[in-house]
Amino acid sequence: MVALQAAVQAGLALDVANVSHSFSLAGQPLPVLEHINLRVGPGEFVALVGPSGCGKSSLLRLVAGLDQPTTGAVLADGQTITGPDPSRVLMFQDPTLYPWRTVRANAALGLEARGELRRYGHRVDEALQLVGLTAFAGAYPHQISGGMAQRASLARALVNDPGLLILDEPLGKLDSLTRLQMQSELLRIWRDRGFTALLVTHDVEEALLLAGRVIVFSERPARIRADLTVELPYPRHRDDPALTGLRREILALLGLES
Amino acid sequence: MDALTQTYTEEVAPRRASAARGSAWRLGWLAAFAWAATAAVILGWGDADDFERTNLLGEIAVAAGVVILGAASVHRFRALPAGLRASGAWLVALAIGLCGWEIITAKLDLLPRPFFAAPQAILEVFTDDWARLGESVLRSLWLLIPSYLIGAGLGFLVGVAIGWSRLAGYWMHPVLRLLGPVPAVAWIPVAFFVFPTSRSASTFLIALATFFPVAVLTWSGVAAVSSAFYDVARTMGAKPWFLVRKVAVPAAMPSVFVGLFMGLGASFSVLVVAEMLGVKAGLGWYMQWAQGWAAYGNMYAALLVMALMCSALITLLFRIRDRLLSWQKGVVRW
Numbered sequence: 001m002v003a004l005q006a007a008v009q010a011g012l013a014l015d016v017a018n019v020s021h022s023f024s025l026a027g028q029p030l031p032v033l034e035h036i037n038l039r040v041g042p043g044e045f046v047a048l049v050g051p052s053g054c055g056k057s058s059l060l061r062l063v064a065g066l067d068q069p070t071t072g073a074v075l076a077d078g079q080t081i082t083g084p085d086p087s088r089v090l091m092f093q094d095p096t097l098y099p100w101r102t103v104r105a106n107a108a109l110g111l112e113a114r115g116e117l118r119r120y121g122h123r124v125d126e127a128l129q130l131v132g133l134t135a136f137a138g139a140y141p142h143q144i145s146g147g148m149a150q151r152a153s154l155a156r157a158l159v160n161d162p163g164l165l166i167l168d169e170p171l172g173k174l175d176s177l178t179r180l181q182m183q184s185e186l187l188r189i190w191r192d193r194g195f196t197a198l199l200v201t202h203d204v205e206e207a208l209l210l211a212g213r214v215i216v217f218s219e220r221p222a223r224i225r226a227d228l229t230v231e232l233p234y235p236r237h238r239d240d241p242a243l244t245g246l247r248r249e250i251l252a253l254l255g256l257e258s
Numbered sequence: 259m260d261a262l263t264q265t266y267t268e269e270v271a272p273r274r275a276s277a278a279r280g281s282a283w284r285l286g287w288l289a290a291f292a293w294a295a296t297a298a299v300i301l302g303w304g305d306a307d308d309f310e311r312t313n314l315l316g317e318i319a320v321a322a323g324v325v326i327l328g329a330a331s332v333h334r335f336r337a338l339p340a341g342l343r344a345s346g347a348w349l350v351a352l353a354i355g356l357c358g359w360e361i362i363t364a365k366l367d368l369l370p371r372p373f374f375a376a377p378q379a380i381l382e383v384f385t386d387d388w389a390r391l392g393e394s395v396l397r398s399l400w401l402l403i404p405s406y407l408i409g410a411g412l413g414f415l416v417g418v419a420i421g422w423s424r425l426a427g428y429w430m431h432p433v434l435r436l437l438g439p440v441p442a443v444a445w446i447p448v449a450f451f452v453f454p455t456s457r458s459a460s461t462f463l464i465a466l467a468t469f470f471p472v473a474v475l476t477w478s479g480v481a482a483v484s485s486a487f488y489d490v491a492r493t494m495g496a497k498p499w500f501l502v503r504k505v506a507v508p509a510a511m512p513s514v515f516v517g518l519f520m521g522l523g524a525s526f527s528v529l530v531v532a533e534m535l536g537v538k539a540g541l542g543w544y545m546q547w548a549q550g551w552a553a554y555g556n557m558y559a560a561l562l563v564m565a566l567m568c569s570a571l572i573t574l575l576f577r578i579r580d581r582l583l584s585w586q587k588g589v590v591r592w
Contacts, residue, residue: 064489064493065493066489066492066493084492084493084494084495085493085495086493086494086495088493089493089494090489090490090493092486092489092490094486096484096486096487096489096490098487098505098508098509099585099586100508100509100511100583100585101508101585109490109491109494109496110494110495112500112504113491113494113495113496113497113500113504114494114495114496140585141585142585142586156490156494160494160495
């Protein structure tokens with residue numbers, strides 16, 4: 001497949017330093033994250049799993065720079081994150097494509113927003129090719145399937161040549177077959193491009209198939225309960241006994257004895 | 259408001275024809291027959307009084323019958339456009355309606371004149387007074403279109419400002435809430451007093467009538483934009499101005515067009531009232547003038563022209579909408 005030509009930069013190093021975060025709900029502070037310390041090295045693929053609503057997505061918003069932590073700091077390559085930056089791109093559970101733009105125009109969003117479309121316009125078609133959407137470049141979002149929409153969303157993220165790809169359950173709403181396909185494509189693109197990846201998922205198996213490390217969170221307010229390294233070569237198989245062993249361990253940590 | 263316009267336009271929208279290709283166009287044959295019969299009534303049955311243009315009306319009915327007959331014959335060899343085929347029942351109904359109208363007015367003189375005009379009397383207005391009617395249309399459009407564009411433009415800008423900026427919302431929202439629901443015609447006494455000319459006063463009133471729905475619906479459209487759309491662009495380095503132009507505005511466009519549609523309807527009513535009260539030109543003035551001379555035929559003719567003009571403008575607006583919002587799924591066809 002095609003590698004994006006623009007300098008394949010090494011992944012970004014991420015440092016979550018003693019972060020606590022709370023929302024204000026009806027005037028009451030609602031703590032969602034408590035004393036989170038996490039280091040992610042450049043090019044690592046780290047998965048975050050935890051009970052629903054535990055605050056994983058809040059952590060991703062802090063990393064993306066969309067929100068500021070109540071206490072503590074999040075650092076990218078040693079610099080405190082104060083706002084969003086195209087080097088850290090977020091991919092959501094919903095494709096959030098703009099319905100009034102074609103697939104190509106959606107993928108071009110980041111370049112257009114920064115006024116770089118003229119200079120790096122070629123990246124758009126390269127990214128579409130990378131995710132296999134070249135034939136649908138002119139289609140509108142309502143004309144394509146959910147899986148294709150999520151691919152388009154991935155292409156839109158990759159066009160920015162991110163150092164960190166933040167994935168907030170991006171495959172959560174896909175049917176199981178499309179999901180398997182997207183998992184291997186995500187893996188292929190990650191290995192090809194060398195960015196750092198941070199994935200929130202509900203699917204423990206997905207975390208184990210993709211990530212080099214799996215962080216297990218507790219219930220809200222989220223704390224890190226375990227930090228497991230997955231030392232298995234790619235491509236991994238879901239019925240690998242080492243993988244099923246880790247799966248059982250994680251499920252037990254989540255209180256789901258199987 | 260959205261749902262209201264939706265159902266309204268859906269009811270008006272013609273249903274798509276499902277006639278099979280190449281089959282006989284039975285309604286077409288029936289329509290040709292109905293128009294021939296109508297022509298026979300008009301031409302063969304003597305008028306109850308002296309009416310001009312009876313012959314011309316009959317000839318038009320004959321021509322309609324011949325054209326439809328031709329189309330029905332052609333259809334046996336080459337399928338007609340679905341739109342024309344689907345109008346078969348309407349062509350029959352129009353012939354029957356014209357025939358009935360002709361009989362109770364011109365032939366039997368059952369309705370009191372001059373309040374009820376015969377078809378040929380209205381036809382006579384078009385053949386004899388077309389220049390003045392045409393000028394009235396142009397005068398109406400010349401007043402309506404610039405005023406509508408001013409009102410729509412300002413409404414759009416204010417709507418975006420309120421939807422986007424908290425400060426703009428703080429100052430403009432209460433004003434809009436208090437003054438917006440006042441019918442634009444309620445400002446007539448003030449407007450004709452404050453503005454130096456009746457034209458500028460009318461422009462103000464029409465613009466005002468257009469402004470309110472456009473502003474409110476643009477505002478609600480902008481306010482309803484999913485915050486995820488902004489997050490996506492922000493993470494990719496978009497500045498606020500980009501978010502307004504490339505996210506908020508396009509996302510709000512469906513709602514903006516509902517406002518433009520409602521504003522156009524409101525602008526029509528203000529136009530007619532303004533022309534009847536102060537402006538000495540245009541279709542509203544023509545109707546007022548015709549009624550003053552008890553020339554009811556002229557009044558009905560002007561009413562018909564007005565219906566065609568307003569409908570054409572709405573159609574134009576919907577065409578523009580369909581073109582700009584072609585990305586939307588399942589848009590209502592006008």
